[in-house]
Amino acid sequence: MSNRMWGGRFGAGPDVIMEEINASIGYDKRFYAQDVAGSVAHATMLAETGILTAEDRDAIIKGLEAVKAEIEQGSFNFSRALEDIHMNIEARLKELVGEPAGRLHTARSRNDQVATDFKLYVRDAIDMLIGQVRTLQKAFLDRAEAEANTVMPGFTHLQSAQPVTFGHHMLAYVEMLGRDAGRLEDARKRLNESPLGAAALAGTSFPIDRHMTAEALGFDRPAANSLDAVSDRDFVMETVAACAICAVHLSRFAEELVIWSTPQFGFVQLSDKFSTGSSIMPQKRNPDAAELIRAKPGRVLGALTSIMTVMKGLPLAYSKDMQEDKEMTFDALDSLSLALAAMTGMVGDLTVNREKMKAAAGAGFATATDLADWLVRVANVPFRDAHHITGTLVAKAEEKGCDLDGLTIEDFKAVDERLDARAFKVLSVEASVSSRTSFGGTAPDNVRTQVETWRTALASKDA
Numbered sequence: 001m002s003n004r005m006w007g008g009r010f011g012a013g014p015d016v017i018m019e020e021i022n023a024s025i026g027y028d029k030r031f032y033a034q035d036v037a038g039s040v041a042h043a044t045m046l047a048e049t050g051i052l053t054a055e056d057r058d059a060i061i062k063g064l065e066a067v068k069a070e071i072e073q074g075s076f077n078f079s080r081a082l083e084d085i086h087m088n089i090e091a092r093l094k095e096l097v098g099e100p101a102g103r104l105h106t107a108r109s110r111n112d113q114v115a116t117d118f119k120l121y122v123r124d125a126i127d128m129l130i131g132q133v134r135t136l137q138k139a140f141l142d143r144a145e146a147e148a149n150t151v152m153p154g155f156t157h158l159q160s161a162q163p164v165t166f167g168h169h170m171l172a173y174v175e176m177l178g179r180d181a182g183r184l185e186d187a188r189k190r191l192n193e194s195p196l197g198a199a200a201l202a203g204t205s206f207p208i209d210r211h212m213t214a215e216a217l218g219f220d221r222p223a224a225n226s227l228d229a230v231s232d233r234d235f236v237m238e239t240v241a242a243c244a245i246c247a248v249h250l251s252r253f254a255e256e257l258v259i260w261s262t263p264q265f266g267f268v269q270l271s272d273k274f275s276t277g278s279s280i281m282p283q284k285r286n287p288d289a290a291e292l293i294r295a296k297p298g299r300v301l302g303a304l305t306s307i308m309t310v311m312k313g314l315p316l317a318y319s320k321d322m323q324e325d326k327e328m329t330f331d332a333l334d335s336l337s338l339a340l341a342a343m344t345g346m347v348g349d350l351t352v353n354r355e356k357m358k359a360a361a362g363a364g365f366a367t368a369t370d371l372a373d374w375l376v377r378v379a380n381v382p383f384r385d386a387h388h389i390t391g392t393l394v395a396k397a398e399e400k401g402c403d404l405d406g407l408t409i410e411d412f413k414a415v416d417e418r419l420d421a422r423a424f425k426v427l428s429v430e431a432s433v434s435s436r437t438s439f440g441g442t443a444p445d446n447v448r449t450q451v452e453t454w455r456t457a458l459a460s461k462d463a
Contacts, residue, residue: 022320023080027327029071031085034120036068038113038196039089041216043104049207051107056100063097064089085117086110107206108199111230111318115195118326120217122239125333126188132340133181133246134458137174139347141451141458144170148447151429152267152357153366160364163429166357168442171450176249178454183242191235194219198229201317231317233307236329240304243336247297250339254293257346261287266356271349274342289342296339303328361429365394365404370426370435379418389416403427 043060046052052060067089070076082088087110094101147166154164194214197204203226210222223229260267274289306328310321368390375386392415397404400411405427412419425431437443 019080022083024084024323024326025078025080025082025088027330028085028114028117029078029088030330031114031117031121032068032071032089034117034124035085035089035113036064037120037217038116038213039064039104041213042108042196044216045209045212046103046106048212049209051206051208052103056103059097059100060093060104063093063101066096067092084110084114086113107204107208108197109201109230111200112195112198115198115230115232116217119191119195119219119235122235122329122333123188123191123218125337126184126191126239129243129246129333129337129340130181130184130188132337132344133177133184134461136340136344136347137177137181137454137458139344140170140174140177141454143167143347143350144174144447145451147352147354148444148451150352150354150357151361151433153361153363154442160360160366162369163361163366163432164436164442165433165444165447166352166354167444167447167451168433171447171454173249173253174450174454177246180242180246180249183245184239187235187238187242189220190238192218192220193223193229194221195223195229195232198223198226201227201230227317231314231319231322233311233322233325236325237304237307237311240300240307240329240332243332244297244300244304247300247336247339250343251294251297253343254290257290257350258287258294261285261290265360266353267360268353269351270346271351273349274346289346293339293342296335299335300332303332358429362403365397367404367427367429367432368394370432371404371423373435374423374426375416375418378422381416381418389419 040061043052043057043064047054047057067076070092076088076092078088079091082091090101090104093104144167147170150166151163152166152169153160154162154169194210194217196213196217197208197210214220214222223232257268257270259265261270270285270287270290275285275287307325310324314321371393372383372386372390375381375389376383379386381389393404393407393412396411396415397407400406405424409419409421409424412423426435433442434444437446440446
């Protein structure tokens with residue numbers, strides 16, 4: 001029996017194993033809406049250029065709308081024997097409208113069809129992810145504004161370094177997410193060229209209008225080279241790379257939440273919505289949502305590696321290897337979307353222990369740099385000398401078992417006569433953060449200014 005997909009060239013149907021490895025309908029059925037949209041645009045263009053009659057166009061479009069409705073209602077019967085979403089839709093269209101369905105594939109191939117569907121799908125996913133990133137930015141901004149005066153330790157090497165405000169810490173993630181949104185926006189701009197009409201690899205002899213279909217589908221222009229149009233998966237690699245970086249950013253904050261929510265730190269408490277208990281230890285409050293977000297980059301980075309490995313040695317133009325680019329892409333996009341949603345919920349529900357943060361901010365001689373800066377600013381001491389003087393005072397405080405502000409003025413004078421009682425004023429954590437007024441610094445007023453700057457910027461994106 002002749003295989004109806006491959007035509008008369010093949011006399012026997014596919015072996016069961018071949019069907020198993022060849023079929024993609026199990027996952028590319030996600031493309032149904034994009035496939036219908038591409039076919040509607042193609043049929044409309046074929047009629048406008050005189051390749052298809054208006055009657056056939058109308059029948060095809062009506063049939064495609066009916067197929068889409070069946071899929072959305074759950075009554076569509078997906079067939080593995082028909083391999084993919086394109087042939088499943090076309091076969092059902094033929095059942096509904098008869099002969100006109102066979103004219104739809106004029107001047108196109110499954111090669112340009114799948115490339116078009118995939119671009120449309122990734123573009124839709126990018127738009128959704130950008131929206132989620134901005135929503136998370138707004139959650140961080142709300143938290144930053146509320147905690148503009150909340151003092152916490154700033155860390156390097158996970159050791160107390162200098163006091164910062166929790167609001168300032170939240171703004172760091174707003175900046176990261178801003179870059180993430182920018183990368184996704186850039187990826188979207190580059191992908192927005194239409195492959196439709198490139199056909200199998202060489203274009204077509206039919207007098208089609210590729211600019212018309214590109215415009216109908218919201219592309220900026222048709223792809224300029226038919227070989228590249230059907231074999232390009234840069235848009236997938238670039239988008240998943242942007243997703244991977246964003247997932248890493250989320251993972252960094254998730255790790256901080258895991259650390260900060262321990263009894264040893266006690267800086268924050270996650271709500272019951274994003275915590276779980278233990279099956280044996282009744283006191284446990286596990287930050288499972290944060291831990292799962294922390295793990296997500298493994299999946300997204302794995303997807304990126306897989307896609308790049310699939311593409312790395314492929315000659316032009318299309319090869320069946322490229323069917324293997326979809327499942328991991330879907331998984332990467334889904335994983336990041338879920339992580340963004342969960343993180344937005346956690347940031348909004350977070351309970352902050354301000355007293356615990358403030359106490360920790362003053363530990364570990366965190367204001368030592370402020371004292372060195374005072375020596376430079378007030379006593380005109382070269383910074384390297386000021387650094388040495390302050391280090392000597394830190395050693396003396398360690399010997400006495402106190403913080404810097406626990407030393408006496410006599411202790412200060414014994415190390416350097418240029419120190420006086422005014423130096424004690426810079427040793428509080430509040431004075432430390434308030435003094436950091438340089439652009440991008442942690443001062444509370446800076447935090448509030450940056451919150452408003454970002455809110456204005458995001459409002460302009462929403463407009």
